[in-house]
Amino acid sequence: MPNYKIVIQYNGKNYAGWQIQENAVTVQQIIKEAIEKITRQKINLIGSGRTDSGVHALGQTANFLSEKIVDEYKFLYSLNSILPNDISVISINEVNQDFNARFDAKSRSYIYLISDFKSPFYFDFTYHISWLRNNHIERLNYLSTFFTGGKDFTSFTKHESEVENKICNVSNIHWRKSKFLTIFYIEGNRFLHGMVRAIVGTILFSIRENKNENYILDLFDCKDRSKAGISVPSKGLFLYKVKY
Secondary structure (H helix, E strand, O other), rough: EEEEEEEEEEEEHHOOOOOOOOOOOOHHHHHHHHHHHHHOOOOEEEEEOOOOOEEEEEEEEEEEEEEOOOOHHHHHHHHHHHHHOEEEEEEEEEEEOOOOOOOOOEEEEEEHHHHHHOOOOOOOOOEEOOOOOOOHHHHHHHHHHHOOOEEEEHHOOOOOOOOOOEEEEEEEEEEEEEOOOOEEEEOOOOOOHHHHHHHHHHHHHHOOOOOOHHHHHHHHHOOOHHHHHOOOHHHHHHEEEEEE
8 A cells, every 4th residue: 555755834823733633623634634535535644743733834744545556746736726725735755655754753843933023924923022132142052052962851841741751852952043033943853742832932031031051950850841931922833844
């Protein structure tokens, strides 16, 4: 049975996240229904991981098994023609039958966008912060170094009891300035529910309240979400890339 890998982009504003759930419209549901309409068969669409309500994606990855071989070019055209304008499948290719978009992922990366000024063109995709300056970048990057490596991220997850294992390995984390945007990047083997937005909010809180690295180190020790900073809004967060 052919196995197809797709790469997806979406504007998460109108969706309750990626994963199918009752009484809510999700990205996974919309794509699954579109594929089933074209192939005329029920499929199991496996995503690389969840994105929360309102979170966007530049490179979400998923796979599905099909009972028949599809013409990839025609399938891609047909699929995008019936998907809503805020969801797009940008590529499709046949992969090994045992490929699993979730369990075969080596790392996932996210970006978070912060705008320097209020703009109607940035509003849906950035978090506007008026006090953040270019001279904060060095300090932002310094504090971010304390999040790297394998650590227990209990203090940075929305639902502390959702998963038993809260050890995540962050391999790359940094901030950079690009004209009117401040861009946060993080890459790791896995992420807990709400973890990225909690990390961004905590680092920004540390800057604004002049906290040092001991504040962050204490958060890892206390394992208490209420002690960390408030999560930033979901609209600035993008699932950037999944590596295999």
